[in-house]
Amino acid sequence: MTDPSDSLSLAEHGAAPRDLPPPAPLRLNARTALFLDFDGTLVEIADHPDAVFVPDTLGETIHALARALEGRLALVSGRAIDALEAMLGPLEVAIAGSHGGEFRPAGAREAEALAEPLPAHVLERLSSFARANGDMLVEPKPHSVAVHYRRHPGALTGLLACAEEIARSEGIAMKHGKQVVELVMPGSDKGSAVRAFMQRPEFQGTSPFFVGDDVTDEDAFEAVGSLEGAGVLVGPLRATAAHWRLPDVDAVHAWLDAALNPSAASKGI
Template sequence: MCLSQSTALFLDFDGTLVEIADHPHDVVVSEFLPPLLVQLSRKLDGRLAIVTGRSIAALEALLGPISLAIAGSHGGEFRPAADAEIEPLAAPLPGAVVDELNRFARASGGLLVEPKPFSAAIHYRHHPEVLPNLRACTESLAAEFGLAIKHGKKVIEVTMPGSDKGSAVERFMALPAFDGAIPIFIGDDVTDEDAFAAVRRYDGEGVLVGAPRPTAATSRLDGVAEVHRWLEAGLEAVHKGDFRP
């Protein structure tokens, strides 16, 4: 895996830039991370984007107002550059879907429902025994409302169709600022697989964070701390040529 001045760098957030927490609001953002990302984006002429399942508002509640390109809600909302307006690309999720997930959560011992503008996630980390019933519930909602289902680490998310991290990467790569760049996508979860496949279509590279598993990624970093080290080293590397972990 090489990072150079011709790289377009795409980064997942949870499990990649920050450790996963029991509650999405409880993640810890290292103090050095926001300025590191902004500096690296400038070195890459703005070709750094966070591509996350979180909404852009939820991400900036953790990072602060940050001068970066971002695709939020699995690509359902899109900010093409640091100073650009947010573009909603999906229809809002029907309120009845969130209501039904909340009813299921209460009946299943108090699962955590995380509403988002274009999706809703239900976390079952502390109640893995409910997974079969949760699958049935979300599949029923998907059939009734025409939704897509995304499976993550101890979470299932129902989303408006047409939004995924692969399409977000492709939307960025179609922008003049990203044209001709070699993309790298770094992520940890199965929801990142669409993006791993997308960067390969541009002769780029997917980088899996965490333990080995079947994946479309072609490189791997052991965890969040190693991602941080790789990004820090990359700040200097873009001046010199290539950086290899």
């Protein structure tokens, strides 16, 4: 298995990290737990969060994987749970939304909060900056707030400075993802969500995989690595704690489909 610290140490010394191998075929057995990011992993990132294309079959694929794993699957997304279900329909699988701030085991209808709600004045401070600098898209969530700057790249320096100052003064975290800057409450991170799921009976004794694309997934990559599992980075190579890499969303779907249909995959269908 590739040591993720090799990639990180090379990047810190100015050298390009070496490429990561593709993951082995996914085995849906009693030793496997699977955690999946959403944007950039199961669907392509779009200019607007509401503009992503969601395949009609995606919801059923997620449920099929959960059934095959006897519940040892969870979606772990930066989106709120309500936003995920608006795109995928009602979900019976385990979900962590808002970067882990919302935690909902499989079959439950109410989410447990792993973080405090975002204070209203934090939302207003960041929203005021966004309005004054091109009216950037602001995405409020229960435990965080995201500002998407894809259409306003020139505002990034000021946005980062504003978000960093708010984060320092409020004692909260700032995350800089793909064309988005987000302020999140303590405890609202994907690594904490993975660890919380792994303490549940259905996940115990398994080797967890986390599949994600963004720097906001690094907490989860580190978590699964410490739990005798592995992270799968989706997209271009970068410094990461992941062990393996898939080039794009299509490759993720092919990897998952092959696990659900191993006989077809072995015949090259």
